[in-house]
Amino acid sequence: MTSPAASTLVLTGANRGIGLELARRFLAAGGWRIHAGCRDPESADALAELARTHPDRLTVHPLEVTDAASVSAFAASLGDTPVDLLLNNAGMLNPHQTLDDIDFDAWERELQVNTLAPMRMALALRPQLRRAGNPRIVTISSQMGSLARPRSGSYAYRSSKAAVNKAMQGLALDLQGEGICVVVMHPGWVRTDMGGASAEIDPQESAAGIFSVATKLTLADTGRFLQWNGEEHPW
Template sequence: MPTVLVTGANRGIGREIVTQYMADGWDVIAACRDPDGAGLDCETLALDVADPDDVEAAKRTLGDRPVDLLWNNAGIYPDKGQGLDTLSYARWLEAMHVNCLAPVRLAAALSGNVAASDRRIMAFTSTMMASIGRDPSGAYAYRSSKAALNMAVTCLKHDVRPLGIACCLIHPGWVRTDMGGEAAAIDVATSVTGMKRVLDGFTMEHTGRFLSYDGSEFPW
Protein backbone atom coordinates (compact mmCIF):
# COMPACT_ATOMS: atom_id res chain seq x y z
CA MET A 1 0.00 0.00 0.00
CA PRO A 2 1.51 3.39 -0.97
CA THR A 3 1.99 6.07 1.67
CA VAL A 4 1.43 9.82 1.42
CA LEU A 5 2.56 12.36 4.02
CA VAL A 6 0.70 15.68 3.78
CA THR A 7 1.61 18.86 5.67
CA GLY A 8 -1.02 21.45 6.56
CA ALA A 9 -3.48 18.57 6.70
CA ASN A 10 -5.95 20.03 9.22
CA ARG A 11 -7.98 22.22 6.86
CA GLY A 12 -8.67 23.37 3.33
CA ILE A 13 -6.66 21.78 0.54
CA GLY A 14 -4.57 19.68 2.91
CA ARG A 15 -7.61 18.10 4.51
CA GLU A 16 -9.11 17.30 1.12
CA ILE A 17 -5.82 15.68 0.06
CA VAL A 18 -6.11 13.46 3.14
CA THR A 19 -9.74 12.62 2.35
CA GLN A 20 -9.14 11.69 -1.28
CA TYR A 21 -6.04 9.57 -0.70
CA MET A 22 -7.79 7.73 2.13
CA ALA A 23 -10.68 7.01 -0.27
CA ASP A 24 -8.15 5.59 -2.73
CA GLY A 25 -6.85 3.19 -0.08
CA TRP A 26 -3.48 4.86 0.57
CA ASP A 27 -1.83 4.91 3.97
CA VAL A 28 -2.14 8.59 4.90
CA ILE A 29 0.02 10.46 7.40
CA ALA A 30 -1.66 13.79 8.14
CA ALA A 31 0.82 16.31 9.53
CA CYS A 32 -0.20 19.54 11.25
CA ARG A 33 0.63 21.51 14.36
CA ASP A 34 -2.30 20.25 16.45
CA PRO A 35 -3.50 16.88 15.16
CA ASP A 36 -5.41 16.14 18.38
CA GLY A 37 -7.70 19.08 17.69
CA ALA A 38 -8.07 18.46 13.96
CA GLY A 39 -10.48 15.53 14.10
CA LEU A 40 -8.62 13.58 11.42
CA ASP A 41 -9.62 9.94 10.97
CA CYS A 42 -6.20 8.65 9.95
CA GLU A 43 -2.62 8.43 11.19
CA THR A 44 -1.43 11.85 12.30
CA LEU A 45 1.90 13.51 12.96
CA ALA A 46 2.41 16.58 15.14
CA LEU A 47 4.54 18.88 12.99
CA ASP A 48 5.14 22.60 12.87
CA VAL A 49 7.01 22.77 9.57
CA ALA A 50 8.72 25.99 10.61
CA ASP A 51 10.26 24.37 13.71
CA PRO A 52 13.54 22.53 12.98
CA ASP A 53 13.14 20.49 16.16
CA ASP A 54 9.72 19.30 14.98
CA VAL A 55 11.19 18.26 11.64
CA GLU A 56 13.91 16.26 13.36
CA ALA A 57 11.32 14.65 15.63
CA ALA A 58 9.19 13.73 12.60
CA LYS A 59 12.19 12.06 11.01
CA ARG A 60 12.83 10.06 14.18
CA THR A 61 9.17 9.02 14.33
CA LEU A 62 9.18 7.82 10.72
CA GLY A 63 12.54 6.10 10.96
CA ASP A 64 13.19 4.26 7.69
CA ARG A 65 9.52 4.04 6.73
CA PRO A 66 9.01 4.54 2.96
CA VAL A 67 6.96 7.57 1.89
CA ASP A 68 5.77 7.33 -1.72
CA LEU A 69 4.51 10.90 -1.88
CA LEU A 70 5.70 13.73 0.35
CA TRP A 71 3.29 16.60 -0.21
CA ASN A 72 4.59 19.90 1.20
CA ASN A 73 1.27 21.70 1.31
CA ALA A 74 1.47 23.88 4.46
CA GLY A 75 1.77 27.59 3.80
CA ILE A 76 0.72 31.06 4.95
CA TYR A 77 -0.55 34.23 3.25
CA PRO A 78 0.29 36.90 5.84
CA ASP A 79 -0.19 40.00 3.69
CA LYS A 80 -3.57 39.34 2.07
CA GLY A 81 -5.21 42.65 1.29
CA GLN A 82 -2.20 44.70 2.43
CA GLY A 83 -0.40 47.31 0.39
CA LEU A 84 3.11 48.68 0.54
CA ASP A 85 2.16 51.19 3.21
CA THR A 86 0.92 48.48 5.63
CA LEU A 87 3.42 45.73 4.81
CA SER A 88 4.96 43.99 7.83
CA TYR A 89 8.55 43.03 7.14
CA ALA A 90 8.54 40.68 10.11
CA ARG A 91 5.59 38.82 8.61
CA TRP A 92 7.36 38.81 5.24
CA LEU A 93 10.28 36.99 6.85
CA GLU A 94 7.83 34.56 8.44
CA ALA A 95 6.33 33.85 5.02
CA MET A 96 9.78 33.12 3.60
CA HIS A 97 10.45 30.75 6.48
CA VAL A 98 7.16 28.84 6.28
CA ASN A 99 6.58 28.87 2.51
CA CYS A 100 10.14 28.31 1.27
CA LEU A 101 12.69 27.23 3.87
CA ALA A 102 10.43 24.82 5.74
CA PRO A 103 9.41 22.69 2.73
CA VAL A 104 13.03 22.31 1.65
CA ARG A 105 14.10 21.41 5.19
CA LEU A 106 11.43 18.71 5.40
CA ALA A 107 12.26 17.41 1.92
CA ALA A 108 15.91 17.11 2.87
CA ALA A 109 15.09 15.38 6.15
CA LEU A 110 12.76 12.84 4.53
CA SER A 111 14.58 12.31 1.24
CA GLY A 112 15.70 8.87 2.39
CA ASN A 113 12.12 7.87 3.19
CA VAL A 114 10.91 8.99 -0.23
CA ALA A 115 13.85 7.29 -1.96
CA ALA A 116 12.97 4.02 -0.20
CA SER A 117 9.45 4.01 -1.69
CA ASP A 118 8.09 2.76 -5.00
CA ARG A 119 6.75 6.07 -6.36
CA ARG A 120 9.39 8.52 -5.10
CA ILE A 121 7.60 11.86 -5.59
CA MET A 122 7.87 15.15 -3.72
CA ALA A 123 5.05 17.63 -4.38
CA PHE A 124 5.09 21.28 -3.36
CA THR A 125 1.94 23.40 -3.35
CA SER A 126 2.86 26.61 -5.15
CA THR A 127 0.58 29.23 -6.69
CA MET A 128 0.03 31.14 -9.91
CA MET A 129 0.77 34.21 -7.77
CA ALA A 130 4.43 33.14 -7.81
CA SER A 131 4.69 33.50 -11.58
CA ILE A 132 6.87 36.47 -12.48
CA GLY A 133 5.87 35.99 -16.11
CA ARG A 134 2.30 37.03 -15.26
CA ASP A 135 3.60 40.50 -14.23
CA PRO A 136 2.10 40.46 -10.72
CA SER A 137 1.44 43.26 -8.27
CA GLY A 138 0.79 43.38 -4.51
CA ALA A 139 1.01 40.52 -2.00
CA TYR A 140 4.76 41.04 -1.66
CA ALA A 141 5.32 38.47 1.08
CA TYR A 142 3.17 35.66 -0.31
CA ARG A 143 4.22 36.06 -3.94
CA SER A 144 7.93 36.37 -3.25
CA SER A 145 8.01 33.48 -0.76
CA LYS A 146 6.28 31.16 -3.23
CA ALA A 147 8.52 32.35 -6.08
CA ALA A 148 11.48 31.54 -3.81
CA LEU A 149 9.98 28.08 -3.25
CA ASN A 150 9.83 27.57 -7.02
CA MET A 151 13.52 28.40 -7.33
CA ALA A 152 14.47 26.28 -4.32
CA VAL A 153 12.66 23.23 -5.71
CA THR A 154 14.28 23.83 -9.10
CA CYS A 155 17.62 23.51 -7.29
CA LEU A 156 16.44 20.63 -5.12
CA LYS A 157 15.46 18.47 -8.10
CA HIS A 158 19.13 18.12 -9.03
CA ASP A 159 20.14 16.94 -5.56
CA VAL A 160 17.39 14.34 -5.26
CA ARG A 161 17.48 13.10 -8.86
CA PRO A 162 20.28 10.60 -8.07
CA LEU A 163 17.92 9.12 -5.45
CA GLY A 164 15.28 8.59 -8.13
CA ILE A 165 13.03 11.31 -6.65
CA ALA A 166 10.93 13.54 -8.91
CA CYS A 167 9.81 17.00 -7.72
CA CYS A 168 6.53 18.65 -8.73
CA LEU A 169 5.56 22.29 -8.17
CA ILE A 170 1.80 22.52 -8.46
CA HIS A 171 -0.73 25.35 -8.51
CA PRO A 172 -4.01 24.23 -6.90
CA GLY A 173 -6.14 26.79 -8.69
CA TRP A 174 -7.98 29.67 -7.04
CA VAL A 175 -9.74 27.61 -4.39
CA ARG A 176 -12.57 28.43 -1.99
CA THR A 177 -10.73 28.08 1.31
CA ASP A 178 -9.92 30.40 4.20
CA MET A 179 -6.92 31.55 2.16
CA GLY A 180 -8.61 31.74 -1.23
CA GLY A 181 -11.85 33.32 -0.07
CA GLU A 182 -15.50 32.72 -0.95
CA ALA A 183 -15.18 34.37 -4.37
CA ALA A 184 -12.62 31.83 -5.60
CA ALA A 185 -13.26 29.91 -8.80
CA ILE A 186 -13.26 26.25 -7.67
CA ASP A 187 -13.90 24.13 -4.59
CA VAL A 188 -11.32 22.00 -2.80
CA ALA A 189 -12.61 18.73 -4.26
CA THR A 190 -12.11 19.98 -7.84
CA SER A 191 -8.64 21.27 -7.00
CA VAL A 192 -7.38 18.13 -5.29
CA THR A 193 -8.93 15.78 -7.86
CA GLY A 194 -7.04 17.65 -10.56
CA MET A 195 -3.75 17.74 -8.66
CA LYS A 196 -4.01 14.02 -7.89
CA ARG A 197 -4.51 13.32 -11.58
CA VAL A 198 -1.35 15.30 -12.37
CA LEU A 199 0.66 13.44 -9.73
CA ASP A 200 -0.69 10.05 -10.79
CA GLY A 201 1.04 10.53 -14.13
CA PHE A 202 4.11 12.34 -12.80
CA THR A 203 7.51 10.81 -13.59
CA MET A 204 11.15 11.81 -13.56
CA GLU A 205 10.63 13.13 -17.09
CA HIS A 206 8.49 15.90 -15.62
CA THR A 207 10.61 16.75 -12.57
CA GLY A 208 10.86 20.39 -11.64
CA ARG A 209 7.97 21.53 -13.82
CA PHE A 210 5.53 24.19 -12.59
CA LEU A 211 2.07 22.77 -13.31
CA SER A 212 -1.54 23.69 -12.65
CA TYR A 213 -4.15 21.40 -11.19
CA ASP A 214 -5.57 20.98 -14.72
CA GLY A 215 -2.23 19.74 -16.08
CA SER A 216 -1.27 22.93 -17.94
CA GLU A 217 2.15 24.50 -17.41
CA PHE A 218 2.67 27.88 -15.79
CA PRO A 219 5.18 30.54 -16.87
CA TRP A 220 7.93 31.08 -14.32
Protein backbone atom coordinates (compact mmCIF):
# COMPACT_ATOMS: atom_id res chain seq x y z
CA MET A 1 0.00 0.00 0.00
CA THR A 2 1.34 3.44 -0.92
CA SER A 3 1.52 5.84 2.01
CA PRO A 4 -0.19 9.21 1.50
CA ALA A 5 2.01 12.10 0.44
CA ALA A 6 3.18 14.35 3.27
CA SER A 7 1.83 17.86 3.55
CA THR A 8 4.35 20.66 3.05
CA LEU A 9 5.06 23.36 5.62
CA VAL A 10 7.12 26.47 4.96
CA LEU A 11 8.27 27.96 8.26
CA THR A 12 10.18 31.22 8.66
CA GLY A 13 12.24 32.20 11.69
CA ALA A 14 12.73 28.53 12.52
CA ASN A 15 16.07 28.75 14.33
CA ARG A 16 14.90 29.65 17.83
CA GLY A 17 12.00 30.33 20.16
CA ILE A 18 8.52 29.58 18.87
CA GLY A 19 9.82 28.80 15.40
CA LEU A 20 12.14 26.05 16.62
CA GLU A 21 9.39 24.54 18.76
CA LEU A 22 7.02 24.64 15.79
CA ALA A 23 9.55 22.68 13.74
CA ARG A 24 9.75 20.10 16.53
CA ARG A 25 5.97 19.92 16.88
CA PHE A 26 5.32 19.37 13.19
CA LEU A 27 8.03 16.71 13.06
CA ALA A 28 6.57 14.94 16.08
CA ALA A 29 3.13 14.89 14.47
CA GLY A 30 4.29 13.06 11.36
CA GLY A 31 2.85 13.60 7.92
CA TRP A 32 4.65 16.89 7.29
CA ARG A 33 7.59 17.80 5.07
CA ILE A 34 9.16 20.99 6.43
CA HIS A 35 11.11 23.68 4.61
CA ALA A 36 12.53 25.83 7.39
CA GLY A 37 14.08 29.22 6.70
CA CYS A 38 16.50 31.23 8.81
CA ARG A 39 19.02 33.99 8.14
CA ASP A 40 22.12 32.06 9.13
CA PRO A 41 21.81 28.26 9.01
CA GLU A 42 25.47 27.91 10.00
CA SER A 43 24.72 29.26 13.48
CA ALA A 44 21.35 27.51 13.90
CA ASP A 45 22.73 24.54 15.82
CA ALA A 46 19.46 23.22 17.26
CA LEU A 47 17.69 23.44 13.92
CA ALA A 48 20.62 21.77 12.16
CA GLU A 49 20.46 18.91 14.66
CA LEU A 50 16.76 18.44 13.89
CA ALA A 51 17.60 18.30 10.19
CA ARG A 52 20.29 15.68 10.82
CA THR A 53 17.79 13.60 12.81
CA HIS A 54 15.06 13.96 10.17
CA PRO A 55 16.94 14.34 6.87
CA ASP A 56 13.98 13.27 4.73
CA ARG A 57 11.47 15.53 6.45
CA LEU A 58 13.26 18.77 7.33
CA THR A 59 15.31 20.95 5.02
CA VAL A 60 16.97 24.12 6.32
CA HIS A 61 17.26 27.01 3.87
CA PRO A 62 19.12 30.31 4.11
CA LEU A 63 16.35 32.90 4.01
CA GLU A 64 16.41 36.64 4.66
CA VAL A 65 12.73 37.50 4.63
CA THR A 66 13.36 41.21 4.03
CA ASP A 67 15.45 40.60 0.90
CA ALA A 68 13.57 40.17 -2.38
CA ALA A 69 16.34 38.13 -4.02
CA SER A 70 16.58 35.76 -1.05
CA VAL A 71 12.83 35.20 -0.95
CA SER A 72 12.68 34.66 -4.72
CA ALA A 73 15.54 32.14 -4.56
CA PHE A 74 13.80 30.29 -1.74
CA ALA A 75 10.52 30.11 -3.68
CA ALA A 76 12.35 28.94 -6.81
CA SER A 77 14.06 26.17 -4.82
CA LEU A 78 10.63 24.67 -4.06
CA GLY A 79 9.79 24.38 -7.75
CA ASP A 80 6.26 23.05 -8.28
CA THR A 81 5.96 21.61 -4.76
CA PRO A 82 2.48 22.36 -3.40
CA VAL A 83 2.70 24.35 -0.16
CA ASP A 84 -0.07 23.36 2.22
CA LEU A 85 0.87 25.80 4.97
CA LEU A 86 2.99 28.93 5.01
CA LEU A 87 3.73 29.88 8.61
CA ASN A 88 5.16 33.41 8.79
CA ASN A 89 6.88 33.27 12.16
CA ALA A 90 9.98 35.46 11.71
CA GLY A 91 9.76 38.63 13.77
CA MET A 92 11.72 41.17 15.76
CA LEU A 93 11.31 43.64 18.59
CA ASN A 94 13.87 46.40 19.09
CA PRO A 95 14.39 47.88 22.59
CA HIS A 96 14.32 51.58 21.62
CA GLN A 97 10.61 52.33 21.58
CA THR A 98 9.85 54.84 24.34
CA LEU A 99 9.10 58.53 23.82
CA ASP A 100 12.53 59.43 25.16
CA ASP A 101 14.39 56.76 23.17
CA ILE A 102 12.97 56.01 19.73
CA ASP A 103 15.28 54.56 17.11
CA PHE A 104 13.55 55.38 13.84
CA ASP A 105 15.98 53.35 11.76
CA ALA A 106 15.26 50.30 13.91
CA TRP A 107 11.53 51.04 13.62
CA GLU A 108 11.85 50.92 9.85
CA ARG A 109 13.69 47.60 10.10
CA GLU A 110 10.94 46.26 12.34
CA LEU A 111 8.32 47.16 9.76
CA GLN A 112 10.38 45.37 7.12
CA VAL A 113 10.55 42.17 9.18
CA ASN A 114 7.15 42.14 10.89
CA THR A 115 4.93 43.72 8.23
CA LEU A 116 6.39 43.58 4.74
CA ALA A 117 8.12 40.19 4.96
CA PRO A 118 4.94 38.13 5.55
CA MET A 119 3.36 39.73 2.49
CA ARG A 120 6.55 39.18 0.48
CA MET A 121 6.57 35.49 1.43
CA ALA A 122 2.88 35.06 0.68
CA LEU A 123 3.16 36.53 -2.80
CA ALA A 124 6.36 34.65 -3.63
CA LEU A 125 4.78 31.32 -2.68
CA ARG A 126 1.38 32.05 -4.21
CA PRO A 127 1.94 29.63 -7.14
CA GLN A 128 2.89 26.78 -4.79
CA LEU A 129 0.00 27.56 -2.46
CA ARG A 130 -2.44 27.40 -5.36
CA ARG A 131 -1.28 23.85 -6.06
CA ALA A 132 -2.28 22.57 -2.61
CA GLY A 133 -5.63 21.08 -1.74
CA ASN A 134 -6.21 23.18 1.38
CA PRO A 135 -3.65 26.02 1.29
CA ARG A 136 -3.26 28.17 4.38
CA ILE A 137 -1.20 31.23 5.29
CA VAL A 138 -0.77 31.80 9.02
CA THR A 139 1.08 34.92 10.14
CA ILE A 140 2.20 35.13 13.74
CA SER A 141 1.05 38.53 14.94
CA SER A 142 0.44 39.76 18.49
CA GLN A 143 -2.27 41.09 20.71
CA MET A 144 -0.04 44.17 20.92
CA GLY A 145 -1.22 45.01 17.39
CA SER A 146 -4.90 44.96 18.33
CA LEU A 147 -6.56 48.38 18.15
CA ALA A 148 -9.12 47.05 20.63
CA ARG A 149 -6.39 47.04 23.32
CA PRO A 150 -5.23 50.65 23.71
CA ARG A 151 -1.74 50.71 25.22
CA SER A 152 1.30 52.98 25.02
CA GLY A 153 4.97 52.17 24.52
CA SER A 154 6.55 49.63 22.16
CA TYR A 155 5.53 51.92 19.31
CA ALA A 156 7.48 50.13 16.59
CA TYR A 157 6.34 46.65 17.52
CA ARG A 158 2.70 47.58 18.09
CA SER A 159 2.46 49.49 14.81
CA SER A 160 4.20 46.74 12.83
CA LYS A 161 1.78 44.13 14.13
CA ALA A 162 -1.29 46.34 13.59
CA ALA A 163 -0.08 46.89 10.03
CA VAL A 164 0.47 43.21 9.27
CA ASN A 165 -2.98 42.44 10.68
CA LYS A 166 -4.55 44.84 8.20
CA ALA A 167 -2.38 43.59 5.32
CA MET A 168 -3.34 39.98 5.99
CA GLN A 169 -7.00 40.93 6.30
CA GLY A 170 -6.86 42.39 2.82
CA LEU A 171 -4.88 39.43 1.51
CA ALA A 172 -7.57 37.09 2.84
CA LEU A 173 -10.15 38.85 0.71
CA ASP A 174 -7.97 38.87 -2.39
CA LEU A 175 -6.95 35.20 -2.15
CA GLN A 176 -10.30 33.81 -1.11
CA GLY A 177 -11.26 33.23 -4.74
CA GLU A 178 -8.07 31.19 -5.19
CA GLY A 179 -9.01 28.93 -2.29
CA ILE A 180 -6.23 30.19 0.01
CA CYS A 181 -7.06 30.70 3.69
CA VAL A 182 -5.27 33.60 5.40
CA VAL A 183 -5.33 34.20 9.16
CA VAL A 184 -3.26 36.04 11.76
CA MET A 185 -2.56 34.52 15.13
CA HIS A 186 -1.54 35.77 18.58
CA PRO A 187 0.90 33.15 19.93
CA GLY A 188 0.37 34.07 23.57
CA TRP A 189 2.83 35.92 25.78
CA VAL A 190 5.67 33.44 25.44
CA ARG A 191 8.87 32.97 27.43
CA THR A 192 11.36 33.59 24.63
CA ASP A 193 14.17 36.10 24.08
CA MET A 194 11.48 38.46 22.78
CA GLY A 195 8.77 37.73 25.35
CA GLY A 196 11.03 37.70 28.41
CA ALA A 197 11.33 35.42 31.41
CA SER A 198 8.14 36.67 33.08
CA ALA A 199 5.86 35.73 30.17
CA GLU A 200 2.84 33.52 30.76
CA ILE A 201 3.49 30.36 28.69
CA ASP A 202 6.49 28.46 27.38
CA PRO A 203 7.34 28.01 23.68
CA GLN A 204 6.27 24.37 23.69
CA GLU A 205 2.74 25.26 24.85
CA SER A 206 2.47 28.05 22.30
CA ALA A 207 3.74 25.85 19.46
CA ALA A 208 1.33 23.04 20.39
CA GLY A 209 -1.58 25.47 20.28
CA ILE A 210 -0.52 27.04 16.99
CA PHE A 211 -0.08 23.58 15.46
CA SER A 212 -3.53 22.48 16.59
CA VAL A 213 -5.22 25.60 15.22
CA ALA A 214 -3.24 25.93 11.99
CA THR A 215 -3.65 22.32 10.89
CA LYS A 216 -7.44 22.49 11.26
CA LEU A 217 -7.99 25.69 9.29
CA THR A 218 -10.12 25.70 6.16
CA LEU A 219 -11.18 28.41 3.74
CA ALA A 220 -14.17 29.07 6.02
CA ASP A 221 -11.72 30.55 8.56
CA THR A 222 -10.08 33.06 6.23
CA GLY A 223 -9.75 36.60 7.51
CA ARG A 224 -9.85 35.68 11.20
CA PHE A 225 -7.60 36.91 14.03
CA LEU A 226 -7.11 33.93 16.34
CA GLN A 227 -5.27 33.17 19.54
CA TRP A 228 -2.91 30.24 20.00
CA ASN A 229 -5.68 28.38 21.85
CA GLY A 230 -8.17 28.81 19.02
CA GLU A 231 -10.18 31.61 20.58
CA GLU A 232 -11.09 34.66 18.51
CA HIS A 233 -9.03 37.79 19.19
CA PRO A 234 -10.52 41.27 18.85
CA TRP A 235 -9.03 43.34 16.06
